[in-house]
Amino acid sequence: MVAPLPISDRYKIETTQLDLPPRVLLGPGPANVHPRVLSALSIPPVGHLDPTFLALMDEVRDLLRYAWQTDNELTIAVSGTGSAAMEATLANVVEPEDIVLVGVKGYFGHRLVEMASRYGADVRKITKPWGEVFSLEEIKTALETHRPKVLAIVHAETSTGACQPLEGLGELCRQYDCLLLVDTVTSLGGVPLYIDEWGIDLAYSCSQKGLGCPPGASPFTMSPRAIDKLKNRAKPPANWYLDMSLLTKYWGEERVYHHTAPINMNYGIREALRLVAEEGLAQRWQRHRTNAELLWAGLAELKLTCHVDKNYRLPTLTTVRIPDGVDGKAVSRQLLNEYNIEIAGGLGELGGKVWRIGLMGYNSRRENVILLLSALEKVLNS
Amino acid sequence: MVAPLPISDRYKIETTQLDLPPRVLLGPGPANVHPRVLSALSIPPVGHLDPTFLALMDEVRDLLRYAWQTDNELTIAVSGTGSAAMEATLANVVEPEDIVLVGVKGYFGHRLVEMASRYGADVRKITKPWGEVFSLEEIKTALETHRPKVLAIVHAETSTGACQPLEGLGELCRQYDCLLLVDTVTSLGGVPLYIDEWGIDLAYSCSQKGLGCPPGASPFTMSPRAIDKLKNRAKPPANWYLDMSLLTKYWGEERVYHHTAPINMNYGIREALRLVAEEGLAQRWQRHRTNAELLWAGLAELKLTCHVDKNYRLPTLTTVRIPDGVDGKAVSRQLLNEYNIEIAGGLGELGGKVWRIGLMGYNSRRENVILLLSALEKVLNS
Numbered sequence: 001m002v003a004p005l006p007i008s009d010r011y012k013i014e015t016t017q018l019d020l021p022p023r024v025l026l027g028p029g030p031a032n033v034h035p036r037v038l039s040a041l042s043i044p045p046v047g048h049l050d051p052t053f054l055a056l057m058d059e060v061r062d063l064l065r066y067a068w069q070t071d072n073e074l075t076i077a078v079s080g081t082g083s084a085a086m087e088a089t090l091a092n093v094v095e096p097e098d099i100v101l102v103g104v105k106g107y108f109g110h111r112l113v114e115m116a117s118r119y120g121a122d123v124r125k126i127t128k129p130w131g132e133v134f135s136l137e138e139i140k141t142a143l144e145t146h147r148p149k150v151l152a153i154v155h156a157e158t159s160t161g162a163c164q165p166l167e168g169l170g171e172l173c174r175q176y177d178c179l180l181l182v183d184t185v186t187s188l189g190g191v192p193l194y195i196d197e198w199g200i201d202l203a204y205s206c207s208q209k210g211l212g213c214p215p216g217a218s219p220f221t222m223s224p225r226a227i228d229k230l231k232n233r234a235k236p237p238a239n240w241y242l243d244m245s246l247l248t249k250y251w252g253e254e255r256v257y258h259h260t261a262p263i264n265m266n267y268g269i270r271e272a273l274r275l276v277a278e279e280g281l282a283q284r285w286q287r288h289r290t291n292a293e294l295l296w297a298g299l300a301e302l303k304l305t306c307h308v309d310k311n312y313r314l315p316t317l318t319t320v321r322i323p324d325g326v327d328g329k330a331v332s333r334q335l336l337n338e339y340n341i342e343i344a345g346g347l348g349e350l351g352g353k354v355w356r357i358g359l360m361g362y363n364s365r366r367e368n369v370i371l372l373l374s375a376l377e378k379v380l381n382s
Numbered sequence: 383m384v385a386p387l388p389i390s391d392r393y394k395i396e397t398t399q400l401d402l403p404p405r406v407l408l409g410p411g412p413a414n415v416h417p418r419v420l421s422a423l424s425i426p427p428v429g430h431l432d433p434t435f436l437a438l439m440d441e442v443r444d445l446l447r448y449a450w451q452t453d454n455e456l457t458i459a460v461s462g463t464g465s466a467a468m469e470a471t472l473a474n475v476v477e478p479e480d481i482v483l484v485g486v487k488g489y490f491g492h493r494l495v496e497m498a499s500r501y502g503a504d505v506r507k508i509t510k511p512w513g514e515v516f517s518l519e520e521i522k523t524a525l526e527t528h529r530p531k532v533l534a535i536v537h538a539e540t541s542t543g544a545c546q547p548l549e550g551l552g553e554l555c556r557q558y559d560c561l562l563l564v565d566t567v568t569s570l571g572g573v574p575l576y577i578d579e580w581g582i583d584l585a586y587s588c589s590q591k592g593l594g595c596p597p598g599a600s601p602f603t604m605s606p607r608a609i610d611k612l613k614n615r616a617k618p619p620a621n622w623y624l625d626m627s628l629l630t631k632y633w634g635e636e637r638v639y640h641h642t643a644p645i646n647m648n649y650g651i652r653e654a655l656r657l658v659a660e661e662g663l664a665q666r667w668q669r670h671r672t673n674a675e676l677l678w679a680g681l682a683e684l685k686l687t688c689h690v691d692k693n694y695r696l697p698t699l700t701t702v703r704i705p706d707g708v709d710g711k712a713v714s715r716q717l718l719n720e721y722n723i724e725i726a727g728g729l730g731e732l733g734g735k736v737w738r739i740g741l742m743g744y745n746s747r748r749e750n751v752i753l754l755l756s757a758l759e760k761v762l763n764s
Contacts (some may be wrong), residue, residue, distance in 0.1 A: 002671045003664045004549075005579055011448035012659045015441055018649055023428045030427045030645055041646055042424035045412045045596045046405045047724045056400070065393035079598070080462040080623065083641035087623045115622045167386075197387055208642060214427045216461070216598050216644030238620040240497045241462065241469045257729070259465035260590060262598030263412055264423055265647065267400055277394045282385045289384045342429045347639075 023336075024363070026372055027344035028158045028186070028317055028356050030208035030215055031363040033272075037213050040271035045263040049255065053263065056270055057251060063273035064219050067188060067211070067281070068203065070195035074227060074244060076251045077217040077269050079262050082185050082206025085218035087115055088242040089181050089202040092222070093150060093229045096120030101148035101178075103139065106130050107159035107347045108183055112152045119238065124148065130349040131160045131307045131319065136168045143176040149229075150179045150202075155193065156186035159347040161319035161356065162308045163191060170199015179226050185209065188219060189276055190288040190316040190360055201226040207265075210288075210316060212361025213272035217265040220244075272361075288315040291364045295357065298373040302380065307354050316364075319346070319354040328352060331379050339375040405718075406745075408754055409726035410540045410568070410699055410738050412590035412597055413745040415654075419595050422653035427645040431637065435645065438652060439633060445655035446601050449570060449593070449663070450585065452577035456626060457603040458633045459651050461644050464567050464588025467600035469497055470624040471563050471584040474604070475532060475611045478502030483530035483560075485521065488512050489541035489729045490565055494534045501620065506530065512731040513542045513689045513701065518550045525558040531611075532561045532584075537575065538568035540591075541729040543701035543738065544690045545573060552581015561608050567591065570601060571658055572670040572698040572742055583608040589647075592670075592698060594743025595654035599647040602626075654743075670697040673746045677739065680755040684762065689736050698746075701728070701736040710737060713761050721757040 025031050046053050057076075064075050078085040090112070094100060100121040102112045105128040116123050124146040128134060134153070143151065151173055156163050166182065173180040181202040187193050189210025195203055201223040207213040222230075222244060230244060237243050241259065249256040276284060292315035296306060299320055307319035322328040328345055332355065335341040346354040359368065407413050428435050439458075446457050460467040472494070476482060482503040484494045487510040498505050506528040510516060516535070525533065533555055538545050548564065555562040563584040569575050571592025577585055583605040589595040604612075604626060612626060619625050623641065631638040658666060674697035678688060681702055689701035704710040710727055714737065717723040728736040741750065 002667045003574055005574075005576055007663050008451055009448070010453070011444040012662075013441065013444045013448075015445070015652075015656050015659075018422055018425055018438070018652065020425060020428050020434050022426070023432065025427070025429055027429060030429060030642060033427060038424040038426065040400055042420040043400055043402060044404070044420060045407070045415060045590070046402050047407055047409060047412060048597070049726075050405065050718075050724065052402050059395065059397055062393045062395045063397070066391070066395075069390055071392070080466060081641050081644055084462060084466075084623045087621070091620075111622075118618060118620045118622055120620075192385055192387075194387055206642065208427070208645075214644065214646040215430070215642045216647050236500060238473075238500045238502075239469070240493075240500055241466045259463050260412060260588065260597045262463055262596065262644075262647070263590075264596040264650075265598050265644070268646075270397075270400065274397050277397075280394075281389050285384045336432075342432065344431075 021340050024341045024368060024371065026358055026363065026368060027342045028358050029360060031212060031358060031360040033214055034212055034275055034362045036275065037268050037271045040267040041264050043267050048261045048263060049257065054255060056266060060266060060270050060273065061251065063277055067273060067276050068193065068195045068221055069197065070221055072195065072221045072223055074248055075221040076247065077266060078220045078242065079259060080218060081215045082204065082218045084242065085204035085220045086183065087239065088220050088244065089204050090115045090119055091237045091239040091242050092244045093179060093202065093226055094119040094121045095233055097122055098150065099124060099146055099148040100150045100152060101142055101146050103134050103153040105132060105160065105162065106154060106157035108154045108157060116152065131162050133162050133164045133312050139169065140172055143172060143178065147176065148178050150181050152181040154183040156184065156191055156314050156316060158186045158317060160308065160350065161314050161317045162312045163314045166198045173199065179229060186314065186316050189284065191314060192285050195221060207269050207272065209360045211269065211272045211276065213268045216262055217269045288359065288364045291359050291366060291369055292318065294366065294369045295359060298369065302377055316358060316360045318357045319350065320357060321354055328355060334379045335375055341372060341375055403722055406723045406750060406753065408739055408741065408745065408750060409724045410740050411742060413594060413740060413742040415596055416594055416657055416744045418657065419650050419653045422649040423646050425649050430642045430645060431639065436637060438648060442648060442652050442655065443633065445659055449655060449658050450575065450577045450603055451579065452603055454577065454603045454605055456609060456630055458629065459599040459648060460602045460624065461641060462600060463597045464586065464600045466624065467586035467602045468565065469621065470602050470626065471586050472497045472501055473619045473621040473624050474626045475561060475584065475608055476501040476503045477615055479504055480532065481506060481528055481530040482532045482534060483524055483528045485516050485535040487514060487542065487544065488536060488539035490536045490539060498534065513544050515544050515546045515694050521551065522554055525554060525560065529558065530560050532563050534563040536565040538566065538573055538696050538698060540568045540699060542690065542732065543696050543699045544694045545696045548580045555581065561611060568696060568698050571666065573696060574667050577603060589651050589654065591742045593654045593658065595650045598644055599651045670741065670746045673741050673748060673751055674700065676748065676751045677741060680751065684759055698740060698742045700739045701732065702739060703736055710734060716761045717757055723754060723757055
């Protein structure tokens with residue numbers, strides 16, 4: 001016997017084979033996943049430095065470049081969830097005392113403020129009520145006032161369902177010599193997005209929304225302008241795991257060991273990105289738009305009001321106002337318990353005021369729209 | 383058409399269905415995975431706040447406590463690979479100017495130095511040649527000299543194959559009022575390890591070695607003493623993603639949203655931990671020991687020398703000296719290309735000097751030992 005001490009069985013709990021309910025995930029993500037992606041996840045792992053895995057990493061990079069419409073050399077899947085990729089953008093380019101201007105119009109804008117502060121930034125904020133977006137003029141005025149090193153803004157606010165127009169921001173940021181950092185968590189793979197054409201210098205996303213893969217490997221991209229700022233840092237970032245000057249040597253030609261990549265999650269995101277390429281971005285964006293329109297029309301028939309002006313409404317995530325006198329949480333619970341449908345409530349300012357309904361990636365399908373509308377009607381009238 | 387600009391197909395590459403070679407992973411990890419774990423990975427995801435997922439998280443916590451032999455409330459799977467869990471230990475307890483004493487006797491000791499430095503620690507080092515371990519007396523002298531806030535040491539050095547005895551360190555660290563931080567990446571699930579009995583305050587591991595799950599969800603545990611240090615910080619850690627004061631609210635009773643957990647990776651680690659509990663720790667540790675002894679005997683028959691003294695040799699990872707005149711890399715390459723067997727070369731000081739052979743988790747099996755010995759014999763004599 002090799003055990004030098006007695007072994008405690010206190011936490012040796014009895015468990016059964018995993019048997020989870022067949023949820024239809026129509027909240028803010030994760031969304032359901034194409035069967036091909038699930039199959040890819042269960043392929044036996046190879047090593048993280050195996051030539052076949054290195055080739056797969058290159059495919060993931062190329063397919064991500066397609067999905068994001070960028071030539072950026074530094075385009076990778078971060079080994080964590082979307083929040084890790086978010087932190088990677090700030091951790092790499094923010095140096096102590098740098099002025100970072102954040103456009104706050106929802107929960108994830110606040111999180112950008114929090115993260116940038118932790119890396120020592122002098123954070124300045126412009127704000128909008130949750131559900132609205134900034135005009136180009138408002139952003140220009142703020143750039144003129146604050147002269148930031150980085151402008152950070154959320155493209156698709158998962159907490160509000162509003163889509164921030166990005167056209168023209170890249171030119172402004174060049175004019176004011178600042179980097180443009182964009183949260184594309186709820187837009188990549190579902191909403192028109194052009195990293196290079198729009199002059200975006202840093203972007204992050206997740207795998208579990210528009211791309212239709214489980215969470216755990218997260219898109220990250222960085223322009224040559226942003227890399228210059230990283231290269232000229234006085235000190236390396238506090239964050240080692242997300243340090244792009246190290247990660248780029250593993251994902252790049254040198255193949256220097258940094259950490260062990262999440263092999264099977266990379267199998268999954270590769271398959272999800274293949275599905276994006278097979279469908280084609282134009283068709284995919286159109287599908288998201290068409291199904292969202294169908295949802296919005298159906299909600300109107302149920303006399304429910306969307307929180308966001310139609311001009312800025314996201315096709316991937318819709319916020320619906322909870323009618324007076326209706327217990328929003330009870331409705332969500334009933335949808336989950338009686339119909340296996342997940343939708344979510346509001347966050348922060350919109351807590352208790354809206355439901356959040358996602359139609360993302362594989363889940364943006366006509367049958368999901370009519371299923372949800374039908375179930376919602378039954379629950380609201382029960 | 384919703385696309386406002388032309389779409390570039392430059393990176394819309396042609397790819398085929400994933401078809402990877404059937405590797406036998408006998409390097410330092412990832413190791414092969416039990417079919418039950420692979421099946422669990424491909425179960426359709428539920429939401430990260432679904433009641434069924436919250437219950438699953440509780441099971442993961444309990445089963446991790448069993449594997450680590452700890453009652454620590456704060457025992458979770460970090461949403462990243464082992465390097466993220468490693469960083470989580472330091473990021474949470476190190477404050478700028480804190481003295482951190484690191485025992486360096488291999489690659490991962492150096493990484494602890496690097497990470498602690500990035501979080502502003504005043505790092506002191508004691509060193510040993512790669513492949514050796516520290517005596518209790520040497521550590522006591524260093525604690526007396528440096529009076530650190532944290533002593534960080536690697537239990538099972540993946541770069542050298544040496545196992546650092548930990549008995550008595552906990553008492554010493556209490557005597558000198560410092561926290562004991564231990565890397566258990568290559569020991570958890572394969573080598574005797576008692577977090578509470580040995581007075582370990584902070585530990586991290588990975589999923590892809592002794593636990594036999596693909597990489598991507600990583601064990602982390604923190605004692606009440608370590609939590610006290612976190613609670614008394616002047617400022618929150620720079621690292622938001624790994625901030626345990628936030629993570630504990632998601633994994634704990636409050637269930638406050640922090641980030642979207644990697645759902646399917648948690649399915650996988652749950653199944654891997656169930657397999658640990660079904661086998662039982664004593665039997666599992668014995669299995670690793672028995673198969674390692676078989677390997678060592680076979681290597682001796684091939685006139686190959688283990689780099690580490692048998693008293694400190696890890697059963698999970700064996701370093702074998704490359705004989706004079708043999709091209710180590712060519713041998714590894716031939717094993718991979720002709721027999722689909724992965725072993726690894728040395729890192730750092732041991733680069734070019736040793737091979738690293740892992741027998742971990744599901745892969746610690748008699749048939750793998752004889753397969754490797756047979757293939758190695760053929761390659762060395764070819």
